[in-house]
Amino acid sequence: MPSLEDELFPSTPGKFKIDRNHTMNRQFHRCFASTSTMFLWALFLVALTASYLSFQSFVDSGSRYFTASWGGIQWEKQIRNSAQIRRSNGKSVLVTGAAGFVGTHVSLALKKRGDGVVGIDNFNNYYDPSLKKARKSLLNNHGIFIVEGDINDARLIARLFDIVAFTHVMHLAAQAGVRYAMENPHSYVHSNIAGLVTLLEACKSANPQPSVVWASSSSVYGLNEKVPFSESDRTDQPASLYAATKKAGEEITHTYNHIYGLSITGLRFFTVYGPWGRPDMAYFSFTRNILQGKPITVYRGKNRVDLARDFTYIDDIVKGCVGSLDTSGKSTGSGGKKRGPAPYRIFNLGNTSPVTVPTLVSILERHLKVKAKRNFVDMPGNGDVPFTHANISLAQRELGYKPTTDLATGLKKFVKWYLSYYGYNHGKAVN
Numbered sequence: 001m002p003s004l005e006d007e008l009f010p011s012t013p014g015k016f017k018i019d020r021n022h023t024m025n026r027q028f029h030r031c032f033a034s035t036s037t038m039f040l041w042a043l044f045l046v047a048l049t050a051s052y053l054s055f056q057s058f059v060d061s062g063s064r065y066f067t068a069s070w071g072g073i074q075w076e077k078q079i080r081n082s083a084q085i086r087r088s089n090g091k092s093v094l095v096t097g098a099a100g101f102v103g104t105h106v107s108l109a110l111k112k113r114g115d116g117v118v119g120i121d122n123f124n125n126y127y128d129p130s131l132k133k134a135r136k137s138l139l140n141n142h143g144i145f146i147v148e149g150d151i152n153d154a155r156l157i158a159r160l161f162d163i164v165a166f167t168h169v170m171h172l173a174a175q176a177g178v179r180y181a182m183e184n185p186h187s188y189v190h191s192n193i194a195g196l197v198t199l200l201e202a203c204k205s206a207n208p209q210p211s212v213v214w215a216s217s218s219s220v221y222g223l224n225e226k227v228p229f230s231e232s233d234r235t236d237q238p239a240s241l242y243a244a245t246k247k248a249g250e251e252i253t254h255t256y257n258h259i260y261g262l263s264i265t266g267l268r269f270f271t272v273y274g275p276w277g278r279p280d281m282a283y284f285s286f287t288r289n290i291l292q293g294k295p296i297t298v299y300r301g302k303n304r305v306d307l308a309r310d311f312t313y314i315d316d317i318v319k320g321c322v323g324s325l326d327t328s329g330k331s332t333g334s335g336g337k338k339r340g341p342a343p344y345r346i347f348n349l350g351n352t353s354p355v356t357v358p359t360l361v362s363i364l365e366r367h368l369k370v371k372a373k374r375n376f377v378d379m380p381g382n383g384d385v386p387f388t389h390a391n392i393s394l395a396q397r398e399l400g401y402k403p404t405t406d407l408a409t410g411l412k413k414f415v416k417w418y419l420s421y422y423g424y425n426h427g428k429a430v431n
Ligand SMILES: O=C(O)[C@H]1O[C@H](OP(=O)(O)OP(=O)(O)OC[C@H]2O[C@@H](n3ccc(=O)[nH]c3=O)[C@H](O)[C@@H]2O)[C@H](O)[C@@H](O)[C@@H]1O
Pocket: 176, 177, 178, 216, 217, 218, 219, 220, 269, 270, 271, 272, 280, 281, 282, 283, 297, 298, 299, 300, 307, 308, 309, 357, 384
């Protein structure tokens, strides 16, 4: 039988060979062996502590990356209150990108009719975060709580699903903007691909699984020339990385529908505009420049053809989003496993009457009562497409979607909001 010493210090030629016949030697070795055992244990404990500490710092630095300031009893209470349903057969909806343009309007519409709404937004500085904070205040005033966090933070998303059994997710968080993708390509991958997958992972694991409605984009039609654009038209020729990530989103959501039974509705928004809009978009930046007496750059296509967009007013988009939530059908999975086929739908949400960019400028001039200084420039090869035009018959049939606001009417409402929000009085900012 090997002794304990033998097991701890196997008889190998050299250093630790034990002479069993020599008592002193034996005592020395016993003493040495127990010291060494202690030494080994100490080493083991040090290693264990070191790996625990480095794991903690990894977790902490992860949290710092997501600037997580969430958690706690008060925080959970605010989420539960915000998610409270106040009508029969109401929904509890997690709205991602809730402090964004479309997110704010959809959250308000849902809350006003009695649905529970919890928002999440990372308040990044792609455009003026103070506008996002102002939207947040607006939502807070209506009893909507916005969690400050990133959809890439899997722990946070999982926690939200622990606190609330969301029936629906309205996923609007994204890196938007067609031309900015050349400046910061990775932000598109971070939000529109990685963030989407993190969110879908949480949705797939949630019990019950929510139904997911999310924002795709008219830009997926890319170089498609068949007009108007129908959902069945080809979308494999994106003209920008932004469009490519949105198209990838359509494929990614399809796999989650196919494998896990998530109910998915993708909405291809066509150049959405209106009050509380996005400062990076043309109608918004043109307004700012016109009021400040600065020139605006108007792009022109090949052979000096005017560019055109199927500009769609925010209230019409909201109706399309709410209609999608109401008709989404249930997810079928549970415990991360599919239990049957679930709906997978894609809809165009456009105005179905394109307007050229110079006409947009003329309408703004009329509403602002200020003449624009136009600089016509050939459209740079930066991801833009010459025109968009939605065929909306599918959304009309399935969602009852029927846009009612033309560009002149919608821009009038936008200009009214803009002048009031930025404190303009007779064409001059007062603050
Ligand atoms: O429909 C969509 O899918 C997309 O609509 C917009 O993208 P875009 O149509 O390019 O909207 P704007 O950036 O407002 O541009 C509108 C038109 O004005 C033109 N433009 C833009 C900026 C400028 O300085 N000058 C100018 O002539 C553009 O070329 C374009 O024809 C949004 O920015 C995207 O996030 C959205 O996904």
